[in-house]
Amino acid sequence: MSKQPGTAPLFVTPSYREVMRLLILGGTSFVGRAIVETARRGGHDVTIFNRGRTRPELFPDVTRLTGDRDTGDYRALDAEWDAVVDVSAYVPRHVGQFAEALDDRIGRYLLISTGAVYGRPGARKAPEDTTEKITAATYGPLKVACEDVAWDRYGDRATIVRPGIVAGPHDPTDRFTYWVRRAARGGRVLLSGSPDAPMQVVDSRDLAALVVTLLADDRPGTFDATGPAEPVTMAEMIRICARSAGREAEVVAVPGETAGLGLPLVLTDPADYWQYEVNSAPSRKVGLPSTPLSATAAAVLAWDRDRGEPPMSVGLDPENEAKLLTRSA
Numbered sequence: 174m175s176k177q178p179g180t181a182p183l184f185v186t187p188s189y190r191e192v193m194r195l196l197i198l199g200g201t202s203f204v205g206r207a208i209v210e211t212a213r214r215g216g217h218d219v220t221i222f223n224r225g226r227t228r229p230e231l232f233p234d235v236t237r238l239t240g241d242r243d244t245g246d247y248r249a250l251d252a253e254w255d256a257v258v259d260v261s262a263y264v265p266r267h268v269g270q271f272a273e274a275l276d277d278r279i280g281r282y283l284l285i286s287t288g289a290v291y292g293r294p295g296a297r298k299a300p301e302d303t304t305e306k307i308t309a310a311t312y313g314p315l316k317v318a319c320e321d322v323a324w325d326r327y328g329d330r331a332t333i334v335r336p337g338i339v340a341g342p343h344d345p346t347d348r349f350t351y352w353v354r355r356a357a358r359g360g361r362v363l364l365s366g367s368p369d370a371p372m373q374v375v376d377s378r379d380l381a382a383l384v385v386t387l388l389a390d391d392r393p394g395t396f397d398a399t400g401p402a403e404p405v406t407m408a409e410m411i412r413i414c415a416r417s418a419g420r421e422a423e424v425v426a427v428p429g430e431t432a433g434l435g436l437p438l439v440l441t442d443p444a445d446y447w448q449y450e451v452n453s454a455p456s457r458k459v460g461l462p463s464t465p466l467s468a469t470a471a472a473v474l475a476w477d478r479d480r481g482e483p484p485m486s487v488g489l490d491p492e493n494e495a496k497l498l499t500r501s502a
Contacts, residue, residue, distance in 0.1 A: 193388060194218045194253070196279065198242075198271070199260035201228040203343050204285060204336070204377055208258055209235065211381035215389075222250060223261065242267050247274035256281040256388040264305040265318040272326040281388055283332040284323045288399065289313035290335060294447045320395075329393045334384060337399030337451055338438060340469050341377030342476035348437035349374055351488040353473045356411050359420030363494050363501070365434045366441040368408035368424050371449040374438075375400040376464040376472075386460030396456045402463035404450075407439065410466065417470040427501050434497075437487040 195212050199205035200221040209232060212219050220236040229237075238249035242261060247270070257279045262268050268284065290313050292298040300321055301314030323331045340349035355362055375398050383398055405413070408424040415422035427434070440446060453461060489497070 191389065192216055192218060193255040194220075195388070196220050196222060196250070196254040196257045197260065198222050198257065198262070201231045202260075203341075203345055204339055204380060205258075205260035206231065206343055207341065207377040207381035208260065208384050211378065212385050215385060217385070220252075220254065222247075242270070245270045245274075247271065250275060250278075253278045254280070256283065258283050258285065258384055258388070260285045262319050263307055263312075264315050265300075265302055265322045266305065268319050268322040269326065272322075281330050281332060281391055281393075282323060282327045283334065283384060283388060284319060285384075286316045286320055286333050286335045287313065288335050288337040288397065288448070288451060290317045290320065291448075291451075294450075332387050332393055333395040334380070334387070335395065335397050336375055336380050337397075337449070338374045339377050339380060340374040340473065342472055344377070344473070346437075347486045347488070349469075350473055350477055351437050351485050352411055353414045353417075353470050354477055354482065354485070355488070355494075356414035356422050356470075357418035357420060357474055358491075359415055359418075359422055361425050361498050362411050362415075362422045363427055363434075363436075363489065363498050364407060364411065364424050364439070365427050365436050366407065366439045367443075368406060368426050370407045370440055370443075371446050372405050372407045372410045372438065373399045373401075373449040373451060374410075374466070374469070375453075376462075376469045379462040379464050383456060383459075383461040390459070392459060396459070396461075397451050397453050398456050398461055399451050399453050400461075400463065401466045401469075402453075402457065405466060413466050414470040414474075417467045418474055425498060425501060427497060434489065435487065436489065 195217050197205055197209055200209045209219055220238060222238045222240060224241050225239045240246045240249045262284060290297045297317050298314045300318035301311050302318050304311060320333050344350055380398050411422050411424050
Protein backbone atom coordinates (compact mmCIF):
# COMPACT_ATOMS: atom_id res chain seq x y z
CA MET A 174 0.00 0.00 0.00
CA SER A 175 1.35 3.41 -0.93
CA LYS A 176 0.16 6.96 -0.48
CA GLN A 177 1.27 10.54 -0.68
CA PRO A 178 1.32 12.56 2.57
CA GLY A 179 -2.12 13.94 3.41
CA THR A 180 -3.98 11.89 0.79
CA ALA A 181 -6.24 8.86 1.02
CA PRO A 182 -4.33 5.56 0.69
CA LEU A 183 -4.68 3.15 -2.18
CA PHE A 184 -6.63 0.24 -0.69
CA VAL A 185 -5.65 -3.12 -2.16
CA THR A 186 -8.65 -5.37 -2.79
CA PRO A 187 -8.14 -8.91 -1.46
CA SER A 188 -8.78 -11.82 -3.80
CA TYR A 189 -11.05 -14.74 -2.99
CA ARG A 190 -11.29 -18.24 -4.36
CA GLU A 191 -14.87 -18.33 -5.62
CA VAL A 192 -17.94 -16.19 -6.12
CA MET A 193 -20.46 -16.29 -3.27
CA ARG A 194 -24.07 -15.24 -2.97
CA LEU A 195 -24.01 -13.01 0.11
CA LEU A 196 -26.84 -11.52 2.13
CA ILE A 197 -25.88 -8.48 4.21
CA LEU A 198 -28.26 -7.54 7.03
CA GLY A 199 -27.70 -3.78 7.16
CA GLY A 200 -25.08 -2.71 4.66
CA THR A 201 -25.49 1.04 4.16
CA SER A 202 -24.05 2.69 7.26
CA PHE A 203 -20.43 2.12 8.26
CA VAL A 204 -19.15 -1.41 8.89
CA GLY A 205 -21.84 -2.92 6.67
CA ARG A 206 -21.05 -0.45 3.93
CA ALA A 207 -17.36 -1.45 3.98
CA ILE A 208 -18.32 -5.13 3.82
CA VAL A 209 -20.59 -4.55 0.82
CA GLU A 210 -17.88 -2.59 -0.99
CA THR A 211 -15.23 -5.24 -0.29
CA ALA A 212 -17.48 -8.12 -1.31
CA ARG A 213 -18.42 -6.41 -4.57
CA ARG A 214 -14.80 -5.68 -5.41
CA GLY A 215 -14.19 -9.40 -4.95
CA GLY A 216 -16.88 -10.15 -7.54
CA HIS A 217 -19.43 -11.56 -5.14
CA ASP A 218 -23.20 -11.44 -5.67
CA VAL A 219 -24.47 -9.18 -2.87
CA THR A 220 -28.01 -8.65 -1.59
CA ILE A 221 -28.79 -6.03 1.07
CA PHE A 222 -31.63 -6.37 3.58
CA ASN A 223 -32.65 -3.41 5.74
CA ARG A 224 -35.45 -0.92 6.38
CA GLY A 225 -34.39 1.31 3.50
CA ARG A 226 -33.97 4.38 5.71
CA THR A 227 -30.19 4.82 5.90
CA ARG A 228 -28.59 6.12 2.68
CA PRO A 229 -31.07 4.45 0.32
CA GLU A 230 -29.19 5.98 -2.62
CA LEU A 231 -26.15 3.76 -2.04
CA PHE A 232 -25.39 0.79 -4.25
CA PRO A 233 -28.11 1.35 -6.89
CA ASP A 234 -27.02 -1.76 -8.79
CA VAL A 235 -27.17 -4.07 -5.75
CA THR A 236 -30.29 -6.11 -5.01
CA ARG A 237 -32.04 -4.46 -2.08
CA LEU A 238 -34.74 -6.15 -0.02
CA THR A 239 -36.80 -4.25 2.53
CA GLY A 240 -37.99 -5.46 5.92
CA ASP A 241 -37.90 -4.62 9.61
CA ARG A 242 -36.09 -6.66 12.25
CA ASP A 243 -37.78 -4.83 15.10
CA THR A 244 -41.18 -6.15 13.94
CA GLY A 245 -39.82 -9.47 12.69
CA ASP A 246 -40.73 -8.73 9.06
CA TYR A 247 -38.51 -10.99 6.95
CA ARG A 248 -41.06 -11.69 4.21
CA ALA A 249 -38.80 -10.26 1.49
CA LEU A 250 -36.17 -12.95 2.13
CA ASP A 251 -37.50 -15.59 -0.25
CA ALA A 252 -34.23 -16.85 -1.77
CA GLU A 253 -31.12 -18.81 -0.74
CA TRP A 254 -27.64 -17.51 0.06
CA ASP A 255 -24.22 -19.06 0.53
CA ALA A 256 -23.57 -16.88 3.54
CA VAL A 257 -25.09 -14.11 5.65
CA VAL A 258 -23.32 -11.22 7.38
CA ASP A 259 -25.40 -9.91 10.25
CA VAL A 260 -24.34 -6.34 10.98
CA SER A 261 -27.64 -5.21 12.50
CA ALA A 262 -28.37 -7.73 15.28
CA TYR A 263 -28.32 -5.91 18.61
CA VAL A 264 -30.67 -8.07 20.70
CA PRO A 265 -30.93 -11.87 20.77
CA ARG A 266 -34.44 -11.82 19.30
CA HIS A 267 -32.98 -10.47 16.07
CA VAL A 268 -30.76 -13.53 15.68
CA GLY A 269 -33.45 -16.03 16.68
CA GLN A 270 -36.18 -14.63 14.45
CA PHE A 271 -33.86 -14.43 11.48
CA ALA A 272 -32.88 -18.08 11.97
CA GLU A 273 -36.55 -19.08 12.07
CA ALA A 274 -37.36 -17.08 8.94
CA LEU A 275 -34.46 -18.40 6.83
CA ASP A 276 -34.35 -21.91 8.28
CA ASP A 277 -31.86 -23.87 6.13
CA ARG A 278 -31.76 -21.44 3.21
CA ILE A 279 -28.34 -20.07 4.15
CA GLY A 280 -24.90 -21.61 4.42
CA ARG A 281 -22.69 -19.78 6.89
CA TYR A 282 -23.97 -17.18 9.36
CA LEU A 283 -21.46 -14.53 10.41
CA LEU A 284 -22.37 -12.22 13.29
CA ILE A 285 -20.64 -8.89 13.76
CA SER A 286 -20.38 -8.81 17.55
CA THR A 287 -18.15 -6.48 19.60
CA GLY A 288 -15.15 -6.41 21.88
CA ALA A 289 -17.57 -5.03 24.48
CA VAL A 290 -18.61 -8.64 25.23
CA TYR A 291 -15.47 -8.93 27.39
CA GLY A 292 -15.77 -8.07 31.07
CA ARG A 293 -12.10 -8.81 31.64
CA PRO A 294 -9.33 -10.17 29.41
CA GLY A 295 -10.53 -13.32 27.64
CA ALA A 296 -13.75 -13.63 29.63
CA ARG A 297 -17.20 -12.74 28.33
CA LYS A 298 -19.78 -10.87 30.34
CA ALA A 299 -23.00 -12.60 31.41
CA PRO A 300 -25.65 -12.53 28.67
CA GLU A 301 -28.53 -10.07 28.93
CA ASP A 302 -31.91 -11.52 28.01
CA THR A 303 -34.27 -9.57 30.26
CA THR A 304 -34.32 -6.30 28.32
CA GLU A 305 -33.95 -4.99 24.78
CA LYS A 306 -33.01 -1.49 25.90
CA ILE A 307 -29.55 -0.75 24.54
CA THR A 308 -27.38 1.34 26.86
CA ALA A 309 -23.67 1.56 27.60
CA ALA A 310 -24.24 -1.06 30.32
CA THR A 311 -26.40 -3.48 28.30
CA TYR A 312 -24.77 -3.26 24.87
CA GLY A 313 -22.04 -5.83 25.56
CA PRO A 314 -24.25 -8.31 27.47
CA LEU A 315 -26.91 -8.11 24.73
CA LYS A 316 -24.27 -8.97 22.14
CA VAL A 317 -23.20 -11.91 24.34
CA ALA A 318 -26.78 -13.14 24.18
CA CYS A 319 -26.77 -12.67 20.39
CA GLU A 320 -23.65 -14.81 20.16
CA ASP A 321 -25.23 -17.54 22.29
CA VAL A 322 -28.30 -17.69 20.06
CA ALA A 323 -26.09 -17.84 16.97
CA TRP A 324 -24.16 -20.81 18.33
CA ASP A 325 -27.36 -22.55 19.44
CA ARG A 326 -29.08 -22.09 16.07
CA TYR A 327 -26.17 -22.59 13.65
CA GLY A 328 -23.48 -24.57 15.47
CA ASP A 329 -20.45 -25.05 13.21
CA ARG A 330 -22.13 -22.91 10.55
CA ALA A 331 -21.67 -19.86 12.82
CA THR A 332 -18.77 -17.41 12.76
CA ILE A 333 -18.40 -14.59 15.29
CA VAL A 334 -16.27 -11.51 14.67
CA ARG A 335 -15.61 -9.20 17.60
CA PRO A 336 -14.28 -5.82 16.42
CA GLY A 337 -12.70 -3.33 18.74
CA ILE A 338 -13.03 0.39 17.99
CA VAL A 339 -13.61 0.65 14.24
CA ALA A 340 -12.13 3.60 12.34
CA GLY A 341 -12.46 4.67 8.74
CA PRO A 342 -14.41 6.78 6.27
CA HIS A 343 -18.16 7.11 6.95
CA ASP A 344 -17.76 6.53 10.70
CA PRO A 345 -20.92 8.00 12.30
CA THR A 346 -19.47 8.05 15.85
CA ASP A 347 -16.76 10.71 15.23
CA ARG A 348 -14.58 9.00 17.83
CA PHE A 349 -11.46 8.51 15.72
CA THR A 350 -12.41 11.29 13.31
CA TYR A 351 -12.20 13.81 16.17
CA TRP A 352 -8.51 13.03 16.71
CA VAL A 353 -7.74 13.00 12.99
CA ARG A 354 -9.31 16.43 12.49
CA ARG A 355 -7.77 17.86 15.64
CA ALA A 356 -4.30 16.50 14.89
CA ALA A 357 -4.49 17.88 11.34
CA ARG A 358 -4.44 21.40 12.84
CA GLY A 359 -1.15 20.55 14.57
CA GLY A 360 0.28 22.41 17.54
CA ARG A 361 -0.52 21.66 21.18
CA VAL A 362 -3.20 18.97 21.44
CA LEU A 363 -5.03 18.49 24.71
CA LEU A 364 -5.40 14.93 26.01
CA SER A 365 -7.13 13.81 29.19
CA GLY A 366 -5.64 10.71 30.75
CA SER A 367 -2.14 9.36 30.26
CA PRO A 368 -0.30 9.90 26.96
CA ASP A 369 1.23 6.44 27.50
CA ALA A 370 -2.15 4.67 27.70
CA PRO A 371 -2.60 2.00 25.00
CA MET A 372 -4.79 2.63 21.96
CA GLN A 373 -6.35 0.24 19.44
CA VAL A 374 -8.53 0.87 16.41
CA VAL A 375 -9.23 -1.39 13.43
CA ASP A 376 -9.60 0.00 9.92
CA SER A 377 -13.14 -0.65 8.67
CA ARG A 378 -11.76 -1.95 5.37
CA ASP A 379 -9.48 -4.41 7.18
CA LEU A 380 -12.47 -5.63 9.16
CA ALA A 381 -14.45 -6.05 5.94
CA ALA A 382 -11.62 -7.99 4.31
CA LEU A 383 -11.47 -10.35 7.30
CA VAL A 384 -15.22 -10.94 7.13
CA VAL A 385 -15.24 -11.79 3.43
CA THR A 386 -12.17 -14.01 3.78
CA LEU A 387 -13.73 -15.97 6.64
CA LEU A 388 -16.80 -16.56 4.51
CA ALA A 389 -14.80 -17.55 1.44
CA ASP A 390 -12.87 -20.03 3.59
CA ASP A 391 -16.11 -21.25 5.24
CA ARG A 392 -14.31 -20.85 8.55
CA PRO A 393 -16.19 -21.26 11.87
CA GLY A 394 -15.06 -19.82 15.18
CA THR A 395 -14.66 -16.56 17.05
CA PHE A 396 -12.25 -13.88 15.88
CA ASP A 397 -11.14 -10.72 17.68
CA ALA A 398 -10.44 -7.91 15.25
CA THR A 399 -8.53 -4.81 16.21
CA GLY A 400 -5.39 -2.97 15.27
CA PRO A 401 -3.00 -1.61 14.33
CA ALA A 402 -0.70 -4.60 14.11
CA GLU A 403 1.97 -2.82 16.18
CA PRO A 404 0.97 -1.42 19.61
CA VAL A 405 0.63 2.36 19.91
CA THR A 406 -0.14 4.76 22.74
CA MET A 407 -2.68 7.56 22.75
CA ALA A 408 0.06 10.13 22.26
CA GLU A 409 1.58 8.16 19.38
CA MET A 410 -1.82 7.87 17.73
CA ILE A 411 -2.26 11.66 17.82
CA ARG A 412 1.22 12.27 16.43
CA ILE A 413 0.67 9.72 13.64
CA CYS A 414 -2.60 11.44 12.73
CA ALA A 415 -0.80 14.80 12.63
CA ARG A 416 2.01 13.53 10.42
CA SER A 417 -0.56 11.99 8.06
CA ALA A 418 -1.78 15.56 7.48
CA GLY A 419 1.74 16.94 7.08
CA ARG A 420 1.71 18.55 10.54
CA GLU A 421 3.37 18.04 13.93
CA ALA A 422 1.54 17.78 17.25
CA GLU A 423 2.63 18.30 20.85
CA VAL A 424 0.44 16.22 23.15
CA VAL A 425 -0.44 18.02 26.39
CA ALA A 426 -1.79 15.90 29.24
CA VAL A 427 -4.25 17.83 31.39
CA PRO A 428 -4.45 17.68 35.20
CA GLY A 429 -6.55 15.03 36.89
CA GLU A 430 -9.39 17.40 37.74
CA THR A 431 -10.10 17.86 34.01
CA ALA A 432 -9.95 14.17 33.18
CA GLY A 433 -13.71 14.03 32.78
CA LEU A 434 -13.77 16.07 29.58
CA GLY A 435 -15.35 13.29 27.59
CA LEU A 436 -12.65 13.17 24.92
CA PRO A 437 -13.34 10.11 22.75
CA LEU A 438 -11.40 6.85 23.05
CA VAL A 439 -9.66 7.94 26.26
CA LEU A 440 -9.30 5.47 29.12
CA THR A 441 -8.49 7.34 32.32
CA ASP A 442 -8.29 4.31 34.64
CA PRO A 443 -5.22 2.06 34.13
CA ALA A 444 -7.37 -0.87 35.27
CA ASP A 445 -9.24 -0.52 31.96
CA TYR A 446 -6.18 -0.50 29.71
CA TRP A 447 -6.66 -4.18 28.83
CA GLN A 448 -9.59 -3.11 26.62
CA TYR A 449 -7.01 -1.68 24.17
CA GLU A 450 -4.59 -4.59 24.47
CA VAL A 451 -6.57 -7.28 22.65
CA ASN A 452 -4.53 -9.86 20.77
CA SER A 453 -5.67 -10.05 17.14
CA ALA A 454 -2.73 -12.15 15.94
CA PRO A 455 -4.96 -15.24 15.40
CA SER A 456 -7.23 -13.18 13.15
CA ARG A 457 -4.26 -11.86 11.18
CA LYS A 458 -3.19 -15.43 10.48
CA VAL A 459 -6.53 -16.14 8.79
CA GLY A 460 -7.08 -12.91 6.87
CA LEU A 461 -7.16 -9.69 8.91
CA PRO A 462 -4.99 -7.16 7.01
CA SER A 463 -2.67 -4.69 8.72
CA THR A 464 -3.33 -1.26 7.24
CA PRO A 465 -0.92 1.22 8.87
CA LEU A 466 -2.59 3.66 11.25
CA SER A 467 -1.19 6.51 9.16
CA ALA A 468 -3.09 5.23 6.11
CA THR A 469 -6.32 4.94 8.09
CA ALA A 470 -5.87 8.49 9.38
CA ALA A 471 -5.18 9.82 5.87
CA ALA A 472 -8.32 8.16 4.51
CA VAL A 473 -10.46 9.55 7.33
CA LEU A 474 -8.98 13.03 6.89
CA ALA A 475 -9.72 13.01 3.15
CA TRP A 476 -13.29 11.81 3.74
CA ASP A 477 -13.89 14.34 6.53
CA ARG A 478 -12.72 17.21 4.37
CA ASP A 479 -14.74 15.99 1.42
CA ARG A 480 -17.91 16.03 3.52
CA GLY A 481 -17.18 19.60 4.64
CA GLU A 482 -16.01 18.91 8.21
CA PRO A 483 -19.40 19.15 9.94
CA PRO A 484 -19.61 19.76 13.71
CA MET A 485 -18.32 16.89 15.83
CA SER A 486 -20.68 14.93 18.06
CA VAL A 487 -17.86 14.30 20.56
CA GLY A 488 -14.80 16.06 21.88
CA LEU A 489 -13.90 19.70 22.47
CA ASP A 490 -14.44 22.64 20.17
CA PRO A 491 -11.27 24.64 19.40
CA GLU A 492 -12.22 27.55 21.67
CA ASN A 493 -12.74 25.44 24.77
CA GLU A 494 -9.62 23.41 24.08
CA ALA A 495 -7.58 26.61 23.74
CA LYS A 496 -8.83 27.83 27.13
CA LEU A 497 -7.84 24.55 28.81
CA LEU A 498 -4.45 24.56 27.11
CA THR A 499 -3.83 28.11 28.36
CA ARG A 500 -4.70 27.08 31.93
CA SER A 501 -2.39 24.04 31.73
CA ALA A 502 0.58 26.02 30.38
